[in-house]
Amino acid sequence: DAKTTQPTSMDCAEGRAANLPCNHSTISGNEYVYWYRQIHSQGPQYIIHGLKNNETNEMASLIITEDRKSSTLILPHATLRDTAVYYCIVLERMTSGSRLTFGEGTQLTVNP
């Protein structure tokens, strides 16, 4: 399994961009990077994913380096409701299922 490393915690001011880094130096060529977040012990919520191109959706942007060894999740205008644990994950696809290997994630605290 490709492993990921993330900072344990980060702070961000409300209204500013939150940039969450992730290292995945052992990622394979066909493995996607996924980002989830978890708020108050609810189920993990899908945010965005990508292979090698930058991606954007209504929640966030994902920037993946050219060598694919790291990525950054960007929340362009963080709000207090974005306070959560953010997980960067490499999805291992198999014919009999998929494995999401969750690390400890980054606790993002958005401050007023």
Add this chain to the structure above:
Amino acid sequence: DAGITQSPRHKVTETGTPVTLRCHQTENHRYMYWYRQDPGHGLRLIHYSYGVKDTDKGEVSDGYSVSRSKTEDFLLTLESATSSQTSVYFCATDPRDTYNSPLHFGNGTRLTVT
């Protein structure tokens, strides 16, 4: 999320008793998963299913069994609960409509074994 319902949401049970957790989905997804979440360990895969009656073990399967008799239901059973199985359990489904479709998670079952 994605029509996933976990039941019960909370349960307290005594050591040595059997416990069954249910995951019900309405999206007709083929693949289903059970994870547990504990402080310091993140989410860890217990068992997963790739079709009716087709299941396989994850990384922390000891002490757990699963069954999938129909597409919409995936049951996780603790035959004889132990205090180390106190945890929050999450079910997830995978639509597999594309190679990179994301997994969807339920809101969890908090199990306490006393």
